[in-house]
Amino acid sequence: MSFPIVVLISGSGSNLQALIDQSLQGKLDITISAVVSNKADAFGLERARKAGIPTHVLDHKSFASREEFDQSLQEVIDQYQPKLVVLAGFMRILTDSFTRHYEGRMLNIHPSLLPKYKGLNTHQRAIDASDKEHGVSVHFVSAELDAGAVIVQARTQIEAQETAESLATKVHQLEHVIYPLAVKWFSEGRLTVNHGKAFLDGQPLPESGADYKEVPA
Numbered sequence: 001m002s003f004p005i006v007v008l009i010s011g012s013g014s015n016l017q018a019l020i021d022q023s024l025q026g027k028l029d030i031t032i033s034a035v036v037s038n039k040a041d042a043f044g045l046e047r048a049r050k051a052g053i054p055t056h057v058l059d060h061k062s063f064a065s066r067e068e069f070d071q072s073l074q075e076v077i078d079q080y081q082p083k084l085v086v087l088a089g090f091m092r093i094l095t096d097s098f099t100r101h102y103e104g105r106m107l108n109i110h111p112s113l114l115p116k117y118k119g120l121n122t123h124q125r126a127i128d129a130s131d132k133e134h135g136v137s138v139h140f141v142s143a144e145l146d147a148g149a150v151i152v153q154a155r156t157q158i159e160a161q162e163t164a165e166s167l168a169t170k171v172h173q174l175e176h177v178i179y180p181l182a183v184k185w186f187s188e189g190r191l192t193v194n195h196g197k198a199f200l201d202g203q204p205l206p207e208s209g210a211d212y213k214e215v216p217a
Contacts, residue, residue, distance in 0.1 A: 002029045003187035006082040008073075008090035009037045013044020015088040015109060018176035019183060020051045028180055030187050033080040036073065038092055060092060070098040084186055087141065088179070096143045104193050106141040107186070109179050111171050113153055113208070114139060118146035123164040123171065134158050134167055136174050137209060138182040140193045149198035150209035151191060154178045178212045 007016050016035060022028040035048035036056045048055045056076050063069035069092075077085060087108040099106070112122040114137040126134040135155040142148035154174035158167065185191035190201050198205045200215070 002031045003084070004031050004033045004080065004082045005084045005086055005183070005187075006033055006077050006080050007035045007048075007086045007088050008077075009035060009042050009044040009088050010039050010091040011042050011044065011089045013042065013047045013088060014172060015175055015179050016044045017047050018180050019086070019088070020047065020053075022180045022184075024051075028184055028187070030183065033082055034076075036076055038069075038090070044088070066093070067095055067097070070095045074098060074101060084183065086179075086183060093145060094141070099141055099143045102141070104140065105186075107151070107179075107182060108139055108141050108146070108148070109175055110137050110139065110146050111168070111175070113137060113155065114146060114150050121164075123167040126158060127162055127164060127167065131158055134171065136171050136178065138178055139209070140198060142196070149193050149196055149205075150207065151182045151185075151198050151200075151205065152178050152210045152212050152215070153208055154212050181212060 009016055019032065023030050032053050034054045034056060035044060036058065037045055038058055038060045040057045040059065045055045058073055058076065060069045083105060085102050085106040113135045117125050133155050135153055137150050137153045139150045140148035154177060156170045156174060185200060192199045200210060
C-alpha cells in the first residue's frame with residue numbers, strides 16, 4: 001500500500017480533487033484511505049465517492065462540546081492508521097489535545113501569505129490593506145490557529161480592479177499546485193518538522209516557507 005493519508009473537509013473539496021487527480025496520474029504515491037467531513041452536504045464527499053474513497057460524516061452540531069467532537073474525529077481517523085492527516089478546507093478550530101495527537105503529521109492550507117491574515121476573509125483583508133501581492137501557504141498544524149511552521153507559499157499579484165472573488169479564483173489555482181507538492185514531499189520523507197521549524201531535505205526552510213517556483217518538485 002502506498003503512503004496512507006486521511007483528508008478532512010467541510011466544503012467543495014477542490015484541494016481533495018487535486019490530490020485525487022495527481023494520485024491517479026501517478027504524480028503522488030499516496031492512498032487516500034478516507035475522507036471525513038463535519039458537513040453532510042459537503043460536495044467533497046461526492047468527489048471522494050466517485051473515486052471509491054470511504055467517507056465519514058461527523059456533524060459537529062450533534063456533539064456537546066468541541067472536545068467530544070475532536071475525540072470522535074480522532075477515533076474515526078485512527079482506525080485508518082494514516083501517516084498524514086490533510087486539512088483541505090476543514091472549517092473547524094481544533095483542540096490542543098487533537099493537534100498534539102497528530103503533531104508533525106498534519107498539514108493545512110491557508111489562503112494568505114502567513115503570518116499575514118490568519119483566520120477568515122483573507123482576500124478582502126489583503127485588498128483593504130492595499131497589498132501588492134497575496135497568496136497561499138501550506139503549513140504544519142499547531143495548537144495556535146494558522147501558526148504552525150510554514151512549508152511552502154505561492155504568490156499572485158493584486159491587480160488594480162481586483163475583487164475578493166477574482167483574487168480567490170487565482171489563489172485557488174495556486175492551492176491546487178502547492179498542496180499536492182507539500183504532500184508529495186512529506187510522503188517521500190523529505191519534509192519534517194522539529195521544534196516548530198520545517199525542514200526540507202534536511203535543510204531548514206525560511207519562516208515564510210519555500211517559494212514553490214524556486215524548489216525542485
